Every structure is written in structure tokens, then in C-alpha cells.
Amino acid sequence: xxxxxxxxxxxxxxxxxxxxxxxxxxxxxxxxxxxxxxxxxxxxxxxxxxxxxxxxxxxxxxxxxxxxxxxxxxxxxxxxxxxxxxxxxxxxxxxxxxxxxxxxxxxxxxxxxxxxxxxxxxxxxxxxxxxxxxxxxx
Numbered sequence: 001x002x003x004x005x006x007x008x009x010x011x012x013x014x015x016x017x018x019x020x021x022x023x024x025x026x027x028x029x030x031x032x033x034x035x036x037x038x039x040x041x042x043x044x045x046x047x048x049x050x051x052x053x054x055x056x057x058x059x060x061x062x063x064x065x066x067x068x069x070x071x072x073x074x075x076x077x078x079x080x081x082x083x084x085x086x087x088x089x090x091x092x093x094x095x096x097x098x099x100x101x102x103x104x105x106x107x108x109x110x111x112x113x114x115x116x117x118x119x120x121x122x123x124x125x126x127x128x129x130x131x132x133x134x135x136x137x138x
Contacts, residue, residue, distance in 0.1 A: 004025055004028045004029040004108070004113045005025065005029070006021070006025050010121065012127065012129075013129070014065075014128050014132075017058075017062060017065075017128070020054075020058040020061065020062075021058075021116075021124075023054060023058075024051075024058060025113070028051065028113050030047050030051075031048055031108055032105040032108050034047050035104055045095065049092070052085070052088045055088055059077075059084075059085070062077060062081070063077060065127075066127060069131060069134060073123065073126060073127060076123065077124075077127070080123060083115075084112070087111060087112060091104060
């Protein structure tokens, strides 16, 4: 299966957010690897829980920075962040109902990773440009 990896094209130019995006991507890959190598229900559940907690933490941090800088795209960000968190919650529910089936790993690659890359490139990058322009004009 294709690995989920960080790509420098995903950098938005804000170190803290870039580091958090890298961690999210690593966590998505860790869940896939845990499922594909049959690491056991406990390990997979723990990895999924960490992914959900980390997504909450990261999105809260992003939204906090956007609010502090009066970023006009904050509402869109909140809406999309909820979409991602709901998708991860659904994955957890599917895992609890079905166990560590290959479909969950496929869904992580086919939906969550693609969603995250698109979100970073289309939405987060705009915030990075906004903040970098704001800093250069200060």
C-alpha cells in the first residue's frame, strides 16, 4: 500500500502548524500500519484515539491563531475541521463495530489523507499567506 508521508508542498510557512501537520500525517500512517500488520485491537484503538485527540488539539491551535489575527476564513476552517473530526469519529465507530479490517486503512488513505492534503493546500495555505503578509507589513 502507498505510504502516507509529508511532502514539502504541504508547508504553509508557519513552523508550528507545519510541525503539527507532519504529526497528523505520521499518525494517519501509524493507524494504517497498525491495521495492515495486525498489531492488535488495543494498539489500533490507542492509535486511533491519539489521532482523534491530536486532531482536536491541532485544530484548536489553528483556530486560536486565526481568531487572534482576525482571519476572515475562520468559520470555513471550523466547519472543515469538524468534518475531519467527524470522519475520524466514524472510523473509531467502524473499528469498534468491525475490528481492524482493511477497509479502515483504505478509508484513511482514500479519504482522510486526501482530505487533509486538500485542506492544507486549499485552506491552511491561505492562512499561512495571510499571516506571513501581515507579519511582513508590521
